[in-house]
């Protein structure tokens with residue numbers, strides 16, 4: 001099992017200096033609107049994935065007027081199954097993320113800095129379910145790529161390493177194309193030297209994405225059916241212009257177009273994942289409720305696959321579920337908390353009485369953390 005035992009926030013978003021001790025099972029974070037409940041979930045997400053779930057700009061997480069922020073927490077991992085009664089044993093790891101304003105963030109494990117932040121990803125996995133967040137469905141392909149890349153990266157360090165290398169090479173090749181365009185001259189040998197590794201990585205990442213969707217799809221569909229009572233058929237199609245046998249040739253033939261466009265116009269950075277409902281695009285034809293169910297099913301499938309891959313459950317962050325979901329879906333999530341399908345859970349709610357009532361009716365003991373009361 002994996003759980004976050006304690007957390008200390010310094011100058012993190014709305015927090016000045018605050019310490020928390022958590023239950024290894026269910027933690028209910030309650031407090032008024034704007035009191036910092038989501039910020040606390042995001043701090044846990046940050047500690048696990050070295051970035052915020054809400055913004056790609058790290059500096060936005062530093063408290064207004066402060067020069068730095070620190071998130072410091074202790075995860076504990078052991079071979080035991082989840083239980084409230086067993087003593088806390090197993091290996092403790094203290095993770096510290098510090099970010100001075102205007103500088104690079106540093107992540108320490110037991111006070112020793114990681115050489116590469118990527119080495120941290122996947123060691124203390126989390127899954128975040130924010131039912132209102134249907135950007136994944138409504139936004140462009142980048143959001144969907146980010147989601148699938150995030151799932152794969154927590155599962156497989158080799159995938160993340162390839163992806164980071166791909167993004168670096170892509171940036172370098174794009175700068176080169178820009179130079180060629182500006183100078184009206186193309187050094188084909190140099191371009192080839194940048195293109196070859198990019199082609200190889202494209203093919204490798206393409207293969208991994210294809211295999212991943214094949215294994216993810218049935219798990220996702222099962223969750224969607226459970227959430228929707230199975231009235232409609234949903235699917236995810238991996239949409240990539242890469243045809244493995246032809247890709248190397250096509251990529252090379254495409255170089256003149258790349259120089260004209262001043263960027264690489266073919267490759268896995270253009271992939272998309274098509275979300276479909278009864279074979280129609282979910283974005284256009286799915287109701288708000290169907291879109292919400294789709295996103296929750298994606299996250300529950302992510303939770304299942306991570307549990308299988310790691311051999312223990314990721315930490316689950318549930319933002320505002322009682323307010324945003326209907327009774328049936330809430331009951332389903334409470335069942336999973338009660339029967340141990342979920343491990344450690346952090347949930348937020350602005351109404352403490354509702355949280356208490358729902359949890360105690362479901363027979364769930366929870367640690368209640370009240371934010372904004374001194």
Ligand SMILES: Nc1ncnc2c1ncn2[C@@H]1O[C@H](COP(=O)(O)OP(=O)(O)OP(=O)(O)O)[C@@H](O)[C@H]1O
Nearest residue numbers: 013014033034035036037038039060062063064350
């Ligand atoms: N960098 C920052 N410095 C100071 N305050 C910040 C910073 N970033 C966000 N905040 C504050 O955090 C508060 C929002 O907190 P959060 O979203 O966690 O609230 P919440 O309790 O989840 O609210 P709700 O119930 O409405 O979802 C806002 O008041 C916002 O101004």
